[in-house]
Amino acid sequence: MLRSEDQGLNWSAKYDCLVSSPHGPIQLSDGRILYAGKQLWEENRRVGVAVSGDDGVTWEWLAEIPAREGDDPNHYHELHAVEAENGTIVVHIRNHNSENHHETFQSVSTDGGKTWSVPESIGVWGLPSHLTKLSDGRLLMTYGYRRRPYGNQARISDDNGKSWSEPMTISDDGASGDLGYPSTVELEDGSFLTVWYEKPADQSKAVLRMARWKLK
Structure with missing residues (x-):
């Protein structure tokens, strides 16, 4: 992880934040920063959450997310x-276990991240x-869809x-399933901006694409 205290003009040296995951940490309503991810550089590669109470300067392990019965947690990503x-x-x-392969699993915590439910598809x-x-x-999820027609999709939760x-x-x-990892923000006018990576058919390298869209 790198950290900036001047809105991105200068950055710290890299340092360990205990877990890793592409979309990074979030800030909770109590001010803590919570990072759900995986300990990729540890031998047992625990899946769970780390937390920071000082704006990301230091991190501590908070809780492990339990695996569903029969699942190998190494296939949670x-x-x-x-x-x-x-x-x-x-x-x-992201689930890579054979049961519900490539389906999205969900785990929830109702005590600030101290304990977690068993993940379910x-x-x-x-x-x-x-x-x-x-x-x-409401909550918005966006995700890559690597079946035809290849692209990105969104879903809403109002509960x-x-x-x-x-x-x-x-x-x-x-052009293919080599796309996804969308990130989405809500704009001031209520529309959304989603950015994702994609490999075009006529290029050897991937590009970034974006879409501005609204809920129907």
Whole structure:
């Protein structure tokens, strides 16, 4: 991890924040920074959450997310978290176990991240999720969809992550499944900006693409 105290003009040297995951940490309503991820450089590679109470200067391990019975936690990857309106912390997990392979798993904490539910499939094929809380309190998940038509999709939860809507298409014109990892922000006018990587058919390297869209 690197840290800046001047809005990105200068950056610290790299330092250990205990876990790793592509979409990074979130700030909770109590001011703590919570990072859901995996200890990639440790021998047992625990899956769980680390927390910082000093704006990311130091980190401590908070809790492990338990594995579903029969699952190998080494096949859990690329977590991301969001704090719902009611204080529940929702984590999505990329699952590579044979049962529910490539489906999104969800684990929740109702005590500030100290304990976690056993992950369950939410019935969404696509990965990995990016989660954000909208200005109206609903939750938004966006994810890469690596089946035809290749692209990116979104779903909404209006019950703090207990259930998710049918998919909404953000993009469906990908040349192959080599795309995804979308990140989404809500803009001031209520629209959304989503950015993802994608490898075009006529290029050897991937590019970044973006879409500005609205909920119907």
